Amino acid sequence: MTFSIQNIIQHLNAKTSGSFSDFIVENVSIDSRSLQNSNGTLFFALKGSNHDGHDYIESLITKGVRSFVVEYIPNNLEEKANFIIVENTKKALQETAKYYRNLFQFPIIGITGSNGKTIVKEWLNFLLSPDFSVVRSPKSYNSQVGVPLSIFGINEHHNLGLFEAGISQNGEMDILEEIIQPSIGVFTYLGSAHDEGFSSPSEKLLEKVKLFKNCKVVVLEQNDEIENHIACKKITWSFTNKIATVFVEKLLENQLKVNYNSDSFVVTIPFSDEISIKNCVTCIATLLHLGISLEKIQERVANLYPVEIRLQAKKGINNCVLIDDSYSSDYQSLKIALDFLEQQKLHQKKTIILSDIFQSGLPTERLYEKVTSVLQRNNIDRIIVIGETISKYLSELNNVIGFQSTSDFLKQFNTQSFQNETILIKGARSFNFDEIVVLLEEKNHETVLEINLDAISHNLNFYKSKLKPTTNIMVMVKAFGYGNGGFEIAKLLEHHKVDYLGVAFADEGIELRKAGITLPIMVLNPENSSFSAMIAYDLEPEIYSLSGLQEFIKVAQQKNVNSYPIHLKLDTGMHRLGFENHQIQDVISILKETNLVTIKSIFSHLATSDDTSFREFTLEQFSRFEKATSTICKSLKISPIQHILNTSGIFNYSEMQLDMVRLGIGLYGIGNSEEENKKLQQVGTLKSIISQIRTLKKGESVGYSRKFMISKETKVATIPIGYADGIRRSWGNEKGYVFINNQKATILGNVCMDMLMVDVTNIECYEGDEVIIFGEHPSVIEIANVVNTIPYEILTGISQRVKRIFFKN
Missing domain, CATH: 2.40.37.10 (Lyase, Ornithine Decarboxylase; Chain A, domain 1)
Incomplete structure (x- = not known):
């Protein structure tokens, strides 16, 4: 992807600051954390309810990025970079994608529905790639931001596109339709997903079919309600209605007889569940419309495979972390996988096992130049390549080890050479990289707890939406992340730039430090015996008793530290831990006599924030906290962080958010009321x-x-x-x-x-x-x-x- 920035400036009717005369866009980015940002990047500073991309422009400039689309220029940066100034950066991203899409005239298939979009897209890609140079949206990039980013994957060598479009409320599909501009539509299935964004299922249907308003033909299961809202030609399929364009009969559990026009043929499919069969028939109907021969359809459909659309982080042998992306290999998804590797890395050492890359649409030499560049920008320590082509083009890199086939790698490579590193395994399906995953994954029994990191991000952003932009957020990762996992979630939270992590005991914090977590960590239940270790690992203790305060000051003196951060816990009614009101003056007296510690925050814990019938008691706790905190701050002439809200407090009493809140169980998808749970995603x-x-x-x-x-x-x-x-x-x-x-x-x-x-x-x-x-x-x-x-x-x-x-x- 390259295009002229001058045309974009004119298309957006934007103001500019700086010079863009010689700038060619090589990469479009909205993520300041990506290591793929470079001097060829055009960065869109998106603003949301929980973040502002403008806040990261200065750090991007230090990394070499020079060109930005912004709503305003941050202070003192006007002379340091080039800026395109617009009213709305998200809309500008979408408009830029429209402009870029219009540079290409080949047919594009637009796919929508409540479920099955990504599966159908991936299967169509597999089924059509032998006949077309296909570009497709990576993973589940089907949103108002994901679709534009997908469009930038098109290049002049492609001749067919597959793009999915997902919506959650009215007004979104018109925007996606204008970006994708599909000539062929595919409707997978109408279900209950995202019902909450619409007043009725009919309203949601009307919004979804807007994707097809300029299509020449739409493929779908025969359904009068849906067809009535589609004006163009329809290719329908059915198991029951013989007048459908494609009539399908089940012969055996995984064998279908397909009737189309005057032809009948039998296909064997490698699935027996109803959903997979329907998705498969949708693909067959699409191939029939495109004129793919019956023989090719029979041969290719028999080789369909389960699609793993998720990037997975797994525990590997010898204290390694595996990033499993072993079923796809294209340039767009490689960039996504590398960002996930950086986000989830447990160790500084990073290894990638990579197969030949297909379906890029680029000339081979140009493709591997881009692959080399992106691997180098991500500072990969060891690159293991498998396949004749990639071995040839990456052979001159110092850190490359090449194998002709997966079986060669399995025969020759010693698993003991993988130690304390994060390993991305990414290969085309034909290379059978799942065998490598089996080799390197730590063996456990067949029971697993799957953790959806996207859901954690969603839940974090939901609670952030209840807060002011200036309010800090501490996230509790105690008790092994509420049973979900400690380091991996802490790493994600670090990626999201939360302000604090909270753990129960010092050993939990020490493990996070050993895993490379650098965020401030507060220990809520410190034992006096752990104070020395806490100082050694830069952990900040909750102090809730006079004896604990005196002991920590004693240890701080022994360790020769000054102004060590501590957090004072006040008991305002929970009666679990904390200084009571009559002890406040003693606390003040002790702290006035020392400079060994500094109060980083003062906080308390609400006893009944989850039950609004106790509102008066909660208000009384808040009043007690304010009075006690005011006394401490005035006496010591300090302005520490103040916080009292937990998860349910954020939801029910956001007016008490003060300087910081503490998010716990809500991050993991569990609220304390039906109303709250409706806003959260299953983790x-x-x-x-x-x-x-x-x-x-x-x-x-x-x-x-x-x-x-x-x-x-x-x-x-x-x-x-x-x-x-x-x-x-x-x-x-x-x-x-x-x-x-x-x-x-x-x-x-x-x-x-x-x-x-x-x-x-x-x-x-x-x-x-x-x-x-x-x-x-x-x-x-x-x-x-x-x-x-x-x-x-x-x-x-x-x-x-x-x-x-x-x-x-």
């Missing part, structure tokens, strides 16, 4: 598999103590997860359930230490099938209500022997 999904299925007869029993007696023939599945993994025994004996193939399977008998058994009599399932222990259904909140506890206890109870997998869409 953790606990999964396992079916180990064995057996059929039991009347009179037999299941599990210890024969707690469940069979009253009629029952099919029972055993799942390898139990109370040693954190599943409450009280969730057993028909009180709880798991989800298998989108159906409830009731837990039978007692939960065992390492296993539980469920009723699958009416569920079509097989050994090895996936089992959802909790996630959307059942939710952690639902489980907590049934077993008479709180969601915190369910989350933090998940054993660390359960492998955590972190992913980003």
